[in-house]
Amino acid sequence: xSGLIAPVAARAREAAVVLALATRATKDAALEAMAVALLxxxxxxxxxxxxxIVAAAADxxxxxxxxxxxxxxxxxxxxxxxxxxxxxxxxxxxxxLRGSTLANGLELRQVSVPxxxxxxxxxxxxxxxxDAAGICLKSGNxxxxxxxxxxxxxxxxxxxxxxxxxxxxxxxxxxxxLVPGEGHEAVKELMRARGLVDVLIPRGGAGLIRSVVxxxxxxxxxxxxxxxxxxxxxxxxxxxxxxxxxxxxxxxTSVCNSAESLLVHEAVAAEFLPKVVAALRAADVTIHGDxxxxxxxxxxxxxxxxxxxxYLSLDISAAVVPxxxxxxxxxxxxxxGHTEAIVTGSQAAARRFTAEVDAAAVMVxxxxxxxxxxxxxxxxxxxxxxxxxxxRGPLGLPEMTSTKYVVTGDGHTR
Amino acid sequence: xSGLIAPVAARAREAAVVLALATRATKDAALEAMAVALLxxxxxxxxxxxxxIVAAAADxxxxxxxxxxxxxxxxxxxxxxxxxxxxxxxxxxxxxLRGSTLANGLELRQVSVPxxxxxxxxxxxxxxxxDAAGICLKSGNxxxxxxxxxxxxxxxxxxxxxxxxxxxxxxxxxxxxLVPGEGHEAVKELMRARGLVDVLIPRGGAGLIRSVVxxxxxxxxxxxxxxxxxxxxxxxxxxxxxxxxxxxxxxxTSVCNSAESLLVHEAVAAEFLPKVVAALRAADVTIHGDxxxxxxxxxxxxxxxxxxxxYLSLDISAAVVPxxxxxxxxxxxxxxGHTEAIVTGSQAAARRFTAEVDAAAVMVxxxxxxxxxxxxxxxxxxxxxxxxxxxRGPLGLPEMTSTKYVVTGDGHTR
Numbered sequence: 103x104s105g106l107i108a109p110v111a112a113r114a115r116e117a118a119v120v121l122a123l124a125t126r127a128t129k130d131a132a133l134e135a136m137a138v139a140l141l142x143x144x145x146x147x148x149x150x151x152x153x154x155i156v157a158a159a160a161d162x163x164x165x166x167x168x169x170x171x172x173x174x175x176x177x178x179x180x181x182x183x184x185x186x187x188x189x190x191x192x193x194x195x196x197x198x199l200r201g202s203t204l205a206n207g208l209e210l211r212q213v214s215v216p217x218x219x220x221x222x223x224x225x226x227x228x229x230x231x232x233d234a235a236g237i238c239l240k241s242g243n244x245x246x247x248x249x250x251x252x253x254x255x256x257x258x259x260x261x262x263x264x265x266x267x268x269x270x271x272x273x274x275x276x277x278x279x280l281v282p283g284e285g286h287e288a289v290k291e292l293m294r295a296r297g298l299v300d301v302l303i304p305r306g307g308a309g310l311i312r313s314v315v316x317x318x319x320x321x322x323x324x325x326x327x328x329x330x331x332x333x334x335x336x337x338x339x340x341x342x343x344x345x346x347x348x349x350x351x352x353x354x355t356s357v358c359n360s361a362e363s364l365l366v367h368e369a370v371a372a373e374f375l376p377k378v379v380a381a382l383r384a385a386d387v388t389i390h391g392d393x394x395x396x397x398x399x400x401x402x403x404x405x406x407x408x409x410x411x412x413y414l415s416l417d418i419s420a421a422v423v424p425x426x427x428x429x430x431x432x433x434x435x436x437x438x439g440h441t442e443a444i445v446t447g448s449q450a451a452a453r454r455f456t457a458e459v460d461a462a463a464v465m466v467x468x469x470x471x472x473x474x475x476x477x478x479x480x481x482x483x484x485x486x487x488x489x490x491x492x493x494r495g496p497l498g499l500p501e502m503t504s505t506k507y508v509v510t511g512d513g514h515t516r
Numbered sequence: 517x518s519g520l521i522a523p524v525a526a527r528a529r530e531a532a533v534v535l536a537l538a539t540r541a542t543k544d545a546a547l548e549a550m551a552v553a554l555l556x557x558x559x560x561x562x563x564x565x566x567x568x569i570v571a572a573a574a575d576x577x578x579x580x581x582x583x584x585x586x587x588x589x590x591x592x593x594x595x596x597x598x599x600x601x602x603x604x605x606x607x608x609x610x611x612x613l614r615g616s617t618l619a620n621g622l623e624l625r626q627v628s629v630p631x632x633x634x635x636x637x638x639x640x641x642x643x644x645x646x647d648a649a650g651i652c653l654k655s656g657n658x659x660x661x662x663x664x665x666x667x668x669x670x671x672x673x674x675x676x677x678x679x680x681x682x683x684x685x686x687x688x689x690x691x692x693x694l695v696p697g698e699g700h701e702a703v704k705e706l707m708r709a710r711g712l713v714d715v716l717i718p719r720g721g722a723g724l725i726r727s728v729v730x731x732x733x734x735x736x737x738x739x740x741x742x743x744x745x746x747x748x749x750x751x752x753x754x755x756x757x758x759x760x761x762x763x764x765x766x767x768x769t770s771v772c773n774s775a776e777s778l779l780v781h782e783a784v785a786a787e788f789l790p791k792v793v794a795a796l797r798a799a800d801v802t803i804h805g806d807x808x809x810x811x812x813x814x815x816x817x818x819x820x821x822x823x824x825x826x827y828l829s830l831d832i833s834a835a836v837v838p839x840x841x842x843x844x845x846x847x848x849x850x851x852x853g854h855t856e857a858i859v860t861g862s863q864a865a866a867r868r869f870t871a872e873v874d875a876a877a878v879m880v881x882x883x884x885x886x887x888x889x890x891x892x893x894x895x896x897x898x899x900x901x902x903x904x905x906x907x908r909g910p911l912g913l914p915e916m917t918s919t920k921y922v923v924t925g926d927g928h929t930r
Contacts, residue, residue, distance in 0.1 A: 119848075123871060204893055208882060217904050218874070296729070300904050315710070319730050321905040342927040349929035434533075456922045457537060460632070468622060468925030477930070478921070479618055490631050490714050490918035491735040492906040504904035507892070508870045511882030513756040515763035516891075 106283045107291040110246060111298035114219045117276035118244035122216050124273060126193035129240055132271035133189035136239075137182035139267035140232065140260070144178045150259035151228065158252050170227050171253055181232035181260075184482070188236040191481045194499040195242045209510040214503040216242030217300040221281070221292050222484070223248045223314060225306035228256040235264050235278045237484045241502035246299065248281040248289060293318035300504075303497075305485050308412065323492060325485035328358035328440035329412045330470040333429045333455070334378075335446035336369040342467060343374065343445040344381055350443065350470040352385045356414050358486060359441050359473040363409065364420040365429045368394075371422045378420075387416045394422035409436045426451055430458050437461055439488045441473040462488055462495040520697045521705040524660060525712035528633045531690035532658035536630050538687060540607040543654055546685035547603035550653075551596040553681035554646065554674070558592045564673035565642065572666050584641050585667055595646035595674075598896070602650040605895045608913040609656045623924040628917040630656030631714040635695070635706050636898070637662045637728060639720035642670040649678050649692045651898045655916035660713065662695040662703060707732040714918075717911075719899050722826065737906060739899035742772035742854035743826045744884040747843045747869070748792075749860035750783040756881060757788065757859040758795055764857065764884040766799045770828050772900060773855050773887040777823065778834040779843045782808075785836045792834075801830045808836035823850045840865055844872050851875055853902045855887040876902055876909040 121129075140147070151173040158171055200212040220243045222234045231247055238245035249257040258280060265275040281288050292299065296319040304314040308327045315322055332350050334343040350361035366374055371394055379398040382389055389395060390404040401420075408419040409432075423429045433442050443465035444455040452466045463473040473495065475483025480498030487493045493501035535543075554561070565587040572585055614626040634657045636648045645661055652659035663671040672694060679689040695702050706713065710733040718728040722741045729736055746764050748757040764775035780788055785808055793812040796803055803809060804818040815834075822833040823846075837843045847856050857879035858869040866880045877887040887909065889897025894912030901907045907915035 119872070122874075202893065204891070208886060208891075210892060212909075215874070316733050321735075321903060323905070339927070345927060345929050353930050452924075458533070460536075460629070461920065463921040463923060466922070466924040468923055468928040469930055471930045472622060472923055472925075472928065473921070477618070477622075478624060479616065489735060491737070494919050495626075495921050505908050506870075506875065507877040507887070507909050508880070509877060509882055509886055510866075510880040511886075513753070513759060514882040514886065515759050516767050516883055516885045 106288045107246075107281070107295050108298065110279055110282060111219060111295055113276040114244040114246055114279055115298065117274035118216065118218050118242075120274050121239070121244060121277045122195075122218075122242045124242070128272055129193070129242070130189040132239060132268045132273040133185045133236055135267040135271040136232075136236070136264045137185040137189075139263045140178055140182040140185070143259075143263045144175055147178055147256065147259045147263065148173055148175070150255040153255045154253055163252070171256070173228055173256060177229060181229050184229075184233055185236040188240050188482050188499075191240065191499055193240070194503050197500075199505060206514060207511065208514055211508045212505050213508055214500070215506045217502065217504050219244045219246065219299050220502070221246045221248065221295075221299045221302040221320065223289060223292070223302065223304045223306070223310065225250045225310060228253045228260060230305065231257045231260045232264065233482070234484055235261070237482050237499060237502060239268070239273065239277060241499050243502060244277040244279075246279055246281050246292065248292060251284050254284065290317070293320060296320050303485055323485070323487050323497065324489040325487055325497070326358045326440075327412055327438045327488060328360070328486075329363065329410060329436060329438040330359060330361045330441045330443070331363045331365055331433050331437065332361045332443045332445065332470065333365040333433070334367060334370065334374060335426065335444055335448060335451050336367040337448040337451060338367075338370060338445040339447055340370060340374050340377065344377055346443065346445050346467070346469050347378055348381055348385060351382065351387055351418050352416070353469070353471050355416055357471075358412075359470050360414070361443070361470045362411065362413050362418060363436070364418055365432060366420070366422050367426070367429070368422050368424050375422070382418065385416070387418055390417060390419045392421040395420045412438065426454060430455065433459055440486065441465060441470045443468065443470050462486065520702045521695070521709050522712065524693055524696060525633060525709055527690040528658040528660055528693055529712065531688035532630065532632050532656075534688050535653070535658060535691045536609075536632075536656045538656070542686055543607070543656070544603040546653060546682045546687040547599045547650055549681040549685040550646075550650065550678045551599040551603075553677045554592055554596040554599070557673075557677045558589055561592055561670065561673045561677065562587055562589070564669040567669045568667055577666070585670070587642055587670060591643060595643050598643075598647050599650040602654045602896050602913075605654065605913055607654070608917050611914075613919060620928060621925065622928055625922045626919050627922055628914070629920045631916065631918050633658045633660065633713050634916070635660045635662065635709075635713045635716040635734065637703060637706070637716065637718045637720070637724065639664045639724060642667045642674060644719065645671045645674045646678065647896070648898055649675070651896050651913065651916060653682065653687065653691060655913050657916060658691040658693075660693055660695050660706065662706060665698050668698065704731070707734060710734050717899055737899070737901050737911065738903040739901055739911070740772045741826055741852045741902060742774070742900075743777065743824060743850060743852040744773060744775045744855045744857070745777045745779055745847050745851065746775045746857045746859065746884065747779040747837075747847070748781060748784065748788060749840065749858055749862060749865050750781040751862040751865060752781075752784060752859040753861055754784060754788050754791065758791055760857065760859050760881070760883050761792055762795055762799060765796065765801055765832050766830070767883070767885050769830055771885075772826075773884050774828070775857070775884045776825065776827050776832060777850070778832055779846060780834070780836050781840070781843070782836050782838050789836070796832065799830070801832055804831060804833045806835040809834045826852065840868060844869065847873055854900065855879060855884045857882065857884050876900065
C-alpha cells in the first residue's frame with residue numbers, strides 16, 4: 103500500500119467512529135445543511151463543471167456523454183432535493199432486527215450498525231457524488247468517492263461544499279472525501295485497502311464492474327449489468343405483452359433495467375410477431391432476431407453474441423421458444439441476474455417462472471423498468487445489486503448497514 | 517480455468533436448480549436418510565478414517581491434531597444427530613422477508629432463496645463434512661467440500677454415504693460433492709470460479725482464511741479469527757468478573773470465541789489483579805502482562821505482538837487501562853471483530869461499550885464463549901462470520917440464503 107489511500111482511509115475511519123454514534127437529528131441536520139449549501143454554491147459548482155465540459159469537449163467527447171457530465175441549476179437543485187429526501191427517510195441504524203431471551207436468561211439483540219468506510223467508484227454523472235454522500239451519511243458510513251476523471255473539477259467542487267456544510271452541522275468533514283490521484287493507481291490501492299475500507303460499490307459499465315470484482319480484496323457489492331428478458335407466454339394477453347415489451351425496451355434505453363431480449367412462445371408467434379416487429383420498428387428499435395423473427399422485414403440476424411449483449415440502446419434480441427421450459431433455460435443461460443419478466447394469464451406459468459428464474463427481480467405482467475429503489479418505495483438507492491451476497495436488487499438505506507449482536511447477562515458463564 | 521473445478525461446479529449448478537425447488541418435506545427426508553446411512557455405514561467410515569490416522573501418524577502429526585482427525589462410533593453418531601437436528605429446523609427458503617402493495621398497485625414480495633452453489637474449505641475435523649453438507653442441503657444450496665488432505669479418505673467415505681442416501685431420497689447426489697485433486701491447484705481454481713460458485717466459506721486457521729480472502733474472486737464469507745477481549749470496568753462486580761474471565765479463557769481454548777486478552781480498569785487493579793493472576797495461574801494459564809501485571813509472580817512480559825495474538829491456548833495477554841475510553845481504544849486497535857466483553861455494574865459504561873465497540877458480538881456481563889450458533893438458539897451453524905457484508909456472527913440457516921424480489925402486476929408500465 104503506497105501513500106495515496108492509507109491516510110485518506112485512516113481519516114475516514116476516525117470520522118466514521120463519530121458518525122456511527124450520531125443521532126438521526128444530527129444526521130438529518132447535516133443533510134439539510136448540505137442541501138442548502140449546494141443551492142447557495144450553485145454558481146461555483148457550475149463554474150467548475152464548465153471547466154470539465156470544456157476539457158471533455160476539447161478531447162472530442164461525444165455529445166451524449168457531455169450531456170451526462172453537464173450540470174445546470176436544475177440538476178444542482180435536484181441534488182439538493184435528493185439530500186432532503188434522504189433526510190426524510192427513517193434512520194436505518196439502531197434497528198433491532200432480531201431479539202430474544204435465551205433459555206439461560208441471556209438477552210440477545212441483533213442491531214443494525216454502519217459498515218464503517220464505504221468506497222464508491224463511479225463514472226460520469228457528477229450528481230452521483232451528492233447522492234452517494236447523502237445515502238452514506240444517513241446510514242452512518244464514511245464515504246470515499248472516486249468519480250470519473252472527466253468530472254474531477256465538478257466532483258471536487260461538490261465535495262468541498264458538502265464537507266464544509268456537514269462540518270458546520272457537527273458531523274466530521276472527513277465522512278465525505280474524494281479519493282486523491284487521477285490515474286488508475288489510486289483505484290488499485292482502494293481495491294486492495296482491506297481492513298481500511300469495509301465495502302466497495304462500483305457503479306458504471308460492465309468493464310469497470312468486472313475489474314473491481316476481479317481485483318478487489320475489499321468486499322464488493324456488484325451492481326448494475328442488466329441483460330433483462332421479457333418472455334411472452336402462450337397464455338399472454340397480447341395487447342398487455344406489446345405494451346410491456348415496448349415500455350421495457352424504449353422507456354429509457356441507457357439504464358440497467360431496460361429489456362435487452364424478447365422471447366415469444368411459438369403458440370402465439372404467428373399472431374404476436376407481426377405486431378411486435380411493427381411496433382418496435384416504429385419506435386426505431388433494431389431487432390436482432392432468430393429465424394422466426396428473421397421472416398419479417400427489417401429484422402437483422404442475431405449472432406450468438408447478441409443473446410448475451412446488454413445493448414443499452416435501441417436494440418433488442420428476439421427469439422421464438424417452443425415452451426416455458428425453453429424460455430427458462432434460455433434465460434438461465436444468458437441472464438445477468440438483474441430483472442426477468444413474464445407476461446402470462448396462467449397462474450401455473452407465473453408460479454413456475456418466478457420459482458425457477460434466478461434473478462434479483464422477477465416481474466409478472468409488469469415492465470422490467472420497475473426494478474428501481476424509487477419505484478420499490480425505498481426513497482433512495484445507491485445502485486442495484488446483481489450479486490447474491492448481502493443484498494440483491496435495489497440498494498436502499500437498510501442495505502447499507504451491517505449488524506452487531508448485543509448480548510446482556512448477569513454473570514453468565516458456560 | 518483448467519479442468520478440475522468446472523465440470524464439478526457445472527454438475528453442482530444443475531443439481532442446485534432441482535434442490536432449490538425441493539419442498540421442506542423432501543429435504544428433511546433426505547437429511548433423515550443421510551443420518552440413517554451414516555449410522556449404517558459406521559464401520560466403513562471408521563475404516564477409511566483409520567487409513568487417514570495411520571498415514572498422519574506416520575507423517576509425525578502431533579497427538580492433538582490426530583485427535584481432531586480421529587472418528588469413533590460416538591463421533592459418527594454425533595454427525596447423524598447433527599443432520600437430524602438440521603431436519604428439525606424451519607426451512608429458511610421461501611420466507612417472505614418484506615412485502616407491500618405499491619401505490620400503483622404492483623405487489624412486491626422479497627423472498628428468501630438459496631445462493632446456488634457454496635464452496636466450503638476447511639481443515640482437519642471430518643465431522644465438518646457432514647455438518648456443512650446438512651446445512652447446505654437444508655438451505656437449498658449445492659455444496660463443494662474441500663477438507664484437509666489428511667482427512668481425504670474419511671471425507672471421501674462420508675461424502676459417498678451422504679450422496680447415495682440423498683439420491684435415494686429424491687435429491688440429486690451432486691448437491692454434495694468433494695472437490696477433486698489433492699494439491700493447492702484445485703483450491704486455487706475454486707477461488708477463481710466466479711460465476712460457477714456463488715459463495716465461498718473458509719473455515720480454519722488465520723492463514724487459510726487470509727489466503728482465501730486475498731485470492732478469491734468468488735464472494736467470500738470470512739469466518740473465525742477471534743482475538744476476543746474481556747474488559748473489567750471500574751464498577752464491575754469482581755467476583756462476577758473473575759468467573760467470566762476464567763470461563764472465557766479456559767472453558768475451551770482452541771475455539772475462536774475464547775478470550776485472548778484481559779483489560780482491567782486501574783481503579784480496581786489493586787484489588788482484582790492479585791485474584792485474577794492467582795486464579796489464571798491455578799488454571800495453568802500463562803499471562804503475558806503489561807507493567808502493572810508484571811508486578812506479580814509468574815507473569816511474562818507482553819510484547820507488542822501479544823496484543824494482536826489469537827493464542828488458542830492457555831495464554832492470555834493482560835493490561836491495566838486508565839479508563840473506559842482507553843479500553844475501547846485498545847480494543848478498536850487490536851480486535852478481530854469477533855466478540856468483546858465488558859463486566860460492569862454501570863449502565864452508562866455498558867451503553868458506551870456496546871455502542872462504540874465494533875464487533876460481531878458484544879457481551880455485557882457474560883462470557884465471550886456465548887457467541888455460538890447453538891448458544892444463540894440457531895440450532896446449527898456453519899461458522900462465525902467476522903466480516904460486515906451479508907452476515908456477521910454465527911451463520912445459521914437464514915444466513916445461508918439470498919433473496920429475490922417477485923413483483924406482480926396486471927400490465928403495469930412506467
